[in-house]
Amino acid sequence: MDDVWDVVIVGGGPAGSAAALRARQLRPDARVLLLDKAAFPRDKACGDGIAAHARVELATLGLPDLIADYRPTSRLSVVSPGGARVLATVARPNHVVPRKVFDARLVEAVRAAGVEVRHHRVRSVDARDGYVLVDGAIPARAVIAADGANSAVRRLAGIPASPDGHTAIAVRGYADVPADDDVQLIAMQREGWPAYAWSFPVGDGTANVGFGMLLPGLRATGLPGRAVLHGRLAELLPHLPARDLRAHHLPLSTGRPTPGAGRVLLAGDAGSFINPLTGEGIYYALLTGRLAAEAVMQYGEQGGHAQGPLRAYRRKLRKALGRHLLTTDVLAFASRSPGFIDAAIATAARRGDVFDLLVDVGLGAGTVPLPLAAAVVRRWLLDGVRRR
Structure with missing residues (x-):
């Protein structure tokens, strides 16, 4: 032809x-x-x-x-489901x-x-x-x-x-922030895990804000999806009232x-x-x-x-x-336990190489060397023993 x-x-x-x-x-x-x-x-x-x-x-x-x-x-600032926190500078900057x-x-x-x-x-x-x-x-x-x-x-x-078990749903909006706000924030939530809110400043006095969770977890609440997503976003980021909220699916x-x-x-x-x-x-x-x-x-x-x-x-x-x-398949399976994420974030707060690695895996095409994986697993196991 x-x-x-x-x-x-x-x-x-x-x-x-x-x-x-x-x-x-x-x-x-x-x-x-x-x-x-x-x-x-x-x-x-x-x-x-x-x-x-x-x-x-x-x-x-x-x-x-x-x-x-x-x-x-x-x-970048990350708060784990159990409250572990890390605030660090990424090896290469991001844009919004x-x-x-x-x-x-x-x-x-x-x-x-x-x-x-x-x-x-x-x-x-x-x-x-x-x-x-x-x-x-x-x-x-x-x-x-x-x-x-x-x-x-x-x-x-x-x-x-x-x-559906491999599909997330999120709501996204925009909020006013100080023009000099330059910290990207991810705040995770244990309820309905995996679930987290985010705030990503654009640089013009606004930030992209949102909340996402797995579709089965959303359905398990028995509540209207809009009410859950909007409510969780307001709960995790109460200082950032959002406008122009729109929901979208994420096939993982x-x-x-x-x-x-x-x-x-x-x-x-x-x-x-x-x-x-x-x-x-x-x-x-x-x-x-x-x-x-x-x-x-x-x-x-x-x-x-x-x-x-x-x-x-x-x-x-x-x-x-x-x-x-x-x-990411293996880490997604491991992260079904919020304790694993707590251990990963706690380790990243102490070790810059782990922080850089998590960013690379989450935002790029990184892999996890066995020694670093072992460090996170050790922390996870130790935390589990302490909680007993």
Whole structure:
């Protein structure tokens, strides 16, 4: 087919934009189409945190200064479920940029790279011999689904969503803070664990604030979800009355589905690439979007093996995130005990290397060396003995 697109990307957030930019980087003549049901700029419920690993991905995509006008934040305070506290300076600063701004800038960069962007809602995805047909009229050698936690493309491709037990739900708003507030705060709650509130100052006199917990825990309260989420946020951050509250689902990587089917690949939230310890997803989105585009550009040629892009994508994911995702799977299981988190935070308060490691695992692609894991486990066991 002469009118076939090299790749159609559904979703214009970080994952989809990263995929579009990378495809054009690798093949400047590639026919790339980006579809999104929303018009930009648009709001997106999120913690808005952009960690150092995500900025590295932006630089890789040719956008090193995309958020340079936003103030870096170097200090992080964490309060564990049992009250252990740590306040320290992170090895590399983070940024907080509202998604209404961040995503719109990415889409503009995509347009500038020569990608066609359309306001379009996808309703059908059908596999054909050598290509995928979107909505009966848009043929593509491959499709990258980057359309979020409730991905329509994932459903249309027959790939199940993350189970409820691996899904969190959070509410996000904004609050007024002193303009010089430069401490990111995570305050955990034992009730309904795992659950925590956050405050991430933007740098303009406002902070992104929110509260999240696992979906089964929310349902177990027997109360309306809005009342629980809003009430817990107000309880944990009483000094930060929030406005513009919006809820959103977080499909965690512990329940991630297969990353695609045939010539359809899942990136970002659509593939459940969300850190189960922190809810961080922007770095994963940028990374997986880039890797999906690389796989498509390598194996997406017309007439190639139908599983070629998916096989290439699996290999790239395994190399970039395999050990890290195994680490977060294990830590997510261990952290079902709030005492384990108490021990981790207490150890981080005494040891800077543990603090740096926890940040790297929670916000990037870090793994846990055995000696440091042993230090946390020892503290956990000792605390358990003392409580007897």
